């Protein structure tokens with residue numbers, strides 16, 4: 401028989417712990433300055449996006465004109481040869497993509513049966529601003545994308561998938577077809593009968609993760625808050641009487657700032673660990689060099705290639721353009 405979940409004190413959860421001040425009602429001078437800075441950054445980002453879009457349009461227009469010019473100079477026979485060549489290349493590309501898609505579906509289907517279960521707790525919508533919720537949706541999209549590419553995917557659960565975050569996720573292309581579990585109910589309701597296997601990952605936990613236990617379900621707090629809600633996941637897990645653990649970052653590297661990572665970084669570290677069974681490699685491949693201390697980066701020359709791997713990965717990831725230091729807050 402499943403043990404019933406203790407009632408959760410939502411009021412205390414929604415309030416930061418006593419040692420942190422309540423978010424100010426009227427903006428302080430520095431908060432106002434920060435807000436203005438954020439607005440300036442966002443407007444610059446929108447300008448950059450519009451300029452890039454225009455440049456892309458000009459480029460495709462130029463290519464189209466070049467193509468037309470090229471075709472004009474050819475005989476009918478030559479034209480049909482060029483067109484046939486193009487068709488072949490396109491068909492090959494489509495076949496390769498279909499094959500990759502098939503393999504990805506196989507891997508994710510296997511993960512559904514046997515993969516490590518990782519839950520994202522989406523029950524924090526009312527603690528975030530609209531742009532933080534947007535950022536969270538992007539981070540989750542990134543989690544799903546990297547999970548589909550890895551050889552040992554996890555089985556992703558999005559629980560508490562409702563409200564603004566639910567709506568934003570629903571707008572992501574293909575979201576309905578994602579091979580995940582999702583429910584608008586919270587994890588504590590959905591996983592009631594597995595409570596003893598739930599482990600809430602939180603940077604504030606005393607216990608350090610040693611390895612990943614296939615029986616456990618690891619929960620990541622779906623929160624983008626620049627740690628404004630310091631300790632909230634720890635408090636929630638304690639109130640619900642579930643286990644907590646932090647990533648063993650300190651045992652492997654020095655961080656230049658706090659050890660609080662973004663949702664997608666934590667998720668990616670977990671799947672890298674599933675692939676490599678090596679925390680150090682997982683941290684070095686995922687945690688951006690700017691978040692590690694200078695000494696650590698210099699000391700660890702052997703990891704240069706991995707850091708390169710990180711940069712390479714960054715280039716292809718969805719968050720690259722919009723989510724570097726300022727815009728992918730933890």
Ligand SMILES: C[S@@+](CC[C@H](N)C(=O)[O-])C[C@H]1O[C@@H](n2cnc3c(N)ncnc32)[C@H](O)[C@@H]1O
Nearest residue numbers: 601602603620621629631632633647660661730
């Ligand atoms: C941006 S953080 C949210 C920070 C939030 N103030 C809190 O109290 O959890 C997003 C989530 O990533 C996970 N996380 C971040 N850093 C972690 C770490 N060093 N160890 C374990 N989990 C971590 C936690 O689940 C956390 O809720």
